[in-house]
Amino acid sequence: xxxxxxxxxxxxxxxxxxxxxxxxxxxxxxxxxxxxxxxxxxxxxxxxxxxxxxxxxxxxxxxxxxxxxxxxxxxxxxxxxxxxxxxxxxxxxxxxxxxxxxxxxxxxxxxxxxxxxxxxxxxxxxxxxxxxxxxxxxxxxxxxxxxxxxxxxxxxxxxxxxxxxxxxxxxxxxxxxxxxxxxxxxxxxxxxxxxxxxxxxxxxxxxxxxxxxxxxxxxxxxxxxxxxxxxxxxxxxxxxxxxxxxxxxxxxxxxxxxxxxxxxxxxxxxxxxxxxxxxxxxxxxxxxxxxxxxxxxxxxxxxxxxxxxxxxxxxxxxxxxxxxxxxxxxxxxxxxxxxxxxxxxxxxxxxxxxxxxxxxxxxxxxxxxxxxxxxxxxxxxxxxxxxxxxxxxxxxxxxxxxxxxxxxxxxxxxxxxxxxxxxxxxxxxxxxxxxxxxxxxxxxxxxxxxxxxxxxxxxxxxxxxxxxxxxxxxxxxxxxxxxxxxxxxxxxxxxxxxxxxxxxxxxxxxxxxxxxxxxxxxxxxxxxxxxxxxxxxxxxxxxxxxxxxxxxxxxxxxxxxxxxxxxxxxxxxxxxxxxxxxxxxxxxxxxxxxxxxxxxxxxxxxxxxxxxxxxxxxxxxxxx
Numbered sequence: 001x002x003x004x005x006x007x008x009x010x011x012x013x014x015x016x017x018x019x020x021x022x023x024x025x026x027x028x029x030x031x032x033x034x035x036x037x038x039x040x041x042x043x044x045x046x047x048x049x050x051x052x053x054x055x056x057x058x059x060x061x062x063x064x065x066x067x068x069x070x071x072x073x074x075x076x077x078x079x080x081x082x083x084x085x086x087x088x089x090x091x092x093x094x095x096x097x098x099x100x101x102x103x104x105x106x107x108x109x110x111x112x113x114x115x116x117x118x119x120x121x122x123x124x125x126x127x128x129x130x131x132x133x134x135x136x137x138x139x140x141x142x143x144x145x146x147x148x149x150x151x152x153x154x155x156x157x158x159x160x161x162x163x164x165x166x167x168x169x170x171x172x173x174x175x176x177x178x179x180x181x182x183x184x185x186x187x188x189x190x191x192x193x194x195x196x197x198x199x200x201x202x203x204x205x206x207x208x209x210x211x212x213x214x215x216x217x218x219x220x221x222x223x224x225x226x227x228x229x230x231x232x233x234x235x236x237x238x239x240x241x242x243x244x245x246x247x248x249x250x251x252x253x254x255x256x257x258x259x260x261x262x263x264x265x266x267x268x269x270x271x272x273x274x275x276x277x278x279x280x281x282x283x284x285x286x287x288x289x290x291x292x293x294x295x296x297x298x299x300x301x302x303x304x305x306x307x308x309x310x311x312x313x314x315x316x317x318x319x320x321x322x323x324x325x326x327x328x329x330x331x332x333x334x335x336x337x338x339x340x341x342x343x344x345x346x347x348x349x350x351x352x353x354x355x356x357x358x359x360x361x362x363x364x365x366x367x368x369x370x371x372x373x374x375x376x377x378x379x380x381x382x383x384x385x386x387x388x389x390x391x392x393x394x395x396x397x398x399x400x401x402x403x404x405x406x407x408x409x410x411x412x413x414x415x416x417x418x419x420x421x422x423x424x425x426x427x428x429x430x431x432x433x434x435x436x437x438x439x440x441x442x443x444x445x446x447x448x449x450x451x452x453x454x455x456x457x458x459x460x461x462x463x464x465x466x467x468x469x470x471x472x473x474x475x476x477x478x479x480x481x482x483x484x485x486x487x488x489x490x491x492x493x494x495x496x497x498x499x500x501x502x503x504x505x506x507x508x509x510x511x512x513x514x515x516x517x518x519x520x521x522x523x524x525x526x527x528x529x530x531x532x533x534x535x536x537x538x539x540x541x542x543x544x545x546x547x548x549x550x551x552x553x554x555x556x557x558x559x560x561x562x563x564x565x566x567x568x569x570x571x572x573x574x575x576x577x578x579x580x581x582x583x584x585x586x587x588x589x590x591x592x593x594x595x596x597x598x599x600x601x602x603x604x605x606x607x608x609x610x611x612x613x614x615x616x617x618x619x620x621x622x623x624x
Contacts, residue, residue, distance in 0.1 A: 040102035043109060056101075069095045075148065085148065089121045124152045128182030154180065161185060168216050198223050202254040225249055232257060240282070244289045270296055274325030302328065341374050345404030355379065376401065383407060389432070393439045420446050424475030452478070461508040490515050494541030530574050557590050561616030571595060 042050050049055040055072075058064035070077035079088040087093065099109045114137055119126045133139040140157060141150050151157070154176030161167050162176070166186075172179075179190035188209075193199040198221075200207075212228060213221055225248035226233065233239040233248070244251070251262035260281070265271045272279075284294060284301065298319035299306065305328060306313060315322070322333035331352070336342040343350075355372050373379060376397035384391065387408075393400070400412035410431075414422045422429075434444060434451065449456065449467035455478065456463065465472075472483040485492045490513075492499075504520055505513045514520065517535035524544055531538070538549035551559045559566075571588060592610035593600060599619060606613070615621045 038102065041104050042101050043103070043107050044105045046101065047105065066093060066095055085123055086121050122147075124150075126182075129184065130182050158185065166216070168218065171216065171218055200254075203256065204254045225252065229257065240289075243285070243287065244281075270294075272325075275327065276325045298323070341372075343403075345402060346406065347403045380407065389439075392435070392437070393431075422475075425477065426475050448473070461510070464509055464511075495543060496541050526574075527568075527572075528574050530572055557588075562618070563616050 038050075041047075046056075056065065056068050058068065070080065076087050079085040080093055082088055101107075101109060103109065141147055153174065155162065155174035158176055158180075163169055178195065179188040181187075181189060210216070222228070224246070226246040229248060229252075233244075234241055250267075251260040253261045255261075285292065294300070297317060299317045302319060306319070322331040324330075324332050375395070377384070377395035380388075380397060384393075384397070400410040401407060402411050405411060414420065435442065444450070447467060448469035452460075452469055456469070474482050501510075516533065517539070518525065518533050521535060521544065525535070537554070538547035540546070540548060551557070588594065591608050592614070593604075593608045596610060596619070600610070613623050615623070
């Protein structure tokens with residue numbers, strides 16, 4: 001080693017020692033300066049550290065301040081380390097961002113903006129009713145208590161509710177969240193099926209808790225049906241009054257108390273069929289269910305029916321031979337197979353006693369049962385006399401009537417069984433209208449006049465048209481004619497085709513009706529006979545008001561100019577009275593002066609041929 005390097009190292013050591021000494025002296029001077037330049041007093045909780053700055057500050061290292069804070073605030077350090085609670089979930093964990101110091105002893109360095117504070121960053125998220133508390137934060141966070149010291153279990157806050165009138169009074173413990181939630185305290189979500197030994201089925205799900213749990217007591221609640229439904233069993237309408245025991249579940253279930261699930265077919269030796277299925281239990285089981293033994297014979301229950309409305313014991317005790325459970329009033333007895341008289345139509349629905357007047361047992365003093373008649377007339381004689389034919393049609397009722405239809409209706413086919421077809425109104429006519437005497441004695445004629453002679457005399461033609469009524473009339477309606485007027489001497493055309501017969505035929509003597517126009521239209525002749533009696537010369541049957549007379553072709557006087565527009569009465573004067581003789585009509589002159597004599601200013605000086613100088617278009621216009 002050279003001398004130069006040795007000296008150099010010695011000088012370096014001296015310089016280092018000198019620097020350390022200066023640094024130590026400078027440190028002592030800066031601490032005093034810091035205390036002198038402190039911005040303000042710290043809060044009361046930090047007052048004991050006010051003279052010891054290093055407790056909260058590390059020189060030349062601001063980031064170290066967070067660790068110094070957490071060294072004292074152990075709970076907060078735990079939250080930050082575990083990323084729990086509010087401080088553990090902050091994106092910026094620098095303490096001085098929210099907490100400032102040196103503001104004085106009474107300064108509040110942990111002040112929160114309650115309106116903007118996000119409670120979800122804590123371990124207790126606000127849901128449902130917790131978001132809308134009456135007094136805000138103060139409802140849960142009590143004064144002089146740290147926020148972290150606020151309990152998060154329901155019972156701590158809702159003990160008062162549990163002790164109240166609607167509460168459980170401690171009977172269900174402190175796990176309120178098992179049934180209640182934050183949305184609405186009064187509503188529960190308790191799962192009775194999973195959390196108890198009594199599953200709620202059907203109607204039990206709809207039942208309010210207090211119906212079974214009286215006074216909100218839940219322990220020792222009975223689970224047997226009779227304990228709750230004793231009152232239902234005692235009612236007059238649906239109860240058994242203790243006769244059926246206390247094992248309600250054998251017949252009833254939670255679906256509907258009034259309906260029974262007891263299967264009589266499966267659980268007993270007596271199957272219920274027909275009406276028996278609809279019969280109430282108490283109709284048969286009058287006494288105690290478990291002591292009384294019922295007989296299974298029909299007559300045991302239906303003896304009264306047999307006496308009052310039935311056979312009075314005449315048919316024995318085997319009711320099932322005729323009756324079944326579907327309907328006591330109906331019988332399964334097959335009259336067709338078991339007797340010589342098959343029942344058809346209405347006979348099938350007829351009551352037995354309607355035919356069997358004496359029943360099915362011998363009358364007093366008789367050894368044998370009286371035979372029931374099988375002929376129609378023997379049973380329906382009364383109907384025939386009172387509302388029927390009164391014996392006129394004989395006793396062969398089955399010729400017209402049948403049990404398949406009503407007695408009042410006849411199935412006799414007049415068209416097939418006679419030589420006279422019934423048409424139109426004849427089909428609706430009652431038999432007695434035509435057959436007035438004995439059916440098999442009286443022989444009716446088939447011509448119309450035999451039945452309708454009275455109609456012809458009183459309201460008809462009085463014999464003028466003979467007895468061939470069918471020439472004009474049909475069976476559809478006596479008032480409707482089928483007469484073809486066009487085949488007569490006066491065909492109907494135009495308005496005549498629509499005119500009523502009585503307009504022209506004033507009486508049933510149709511042949512006396514006039515054929516000339518004036519015979520009907522004399523009152524309509526506004527010309528008062530001036531134009532004669534040949535109305536058809538101008539008028540047609542289309543309509544009386546219009547006319548098609550061609551003056552130019554039908555006369556020797558052509559109408560032109562003003563003449564074409566002139567009304568007929570202008571030249572052909574209508575007299576006050578109609579002439580007696582319409583055949584000789586007055587003839588008009590064709591000369592101009594015959595009509596224009598007064599218009600001749602020449603006083604006849606130029607003669608009678610006015611047309612030489614004048615036009616028919618205008619009298620004042622002169623030919624030049």
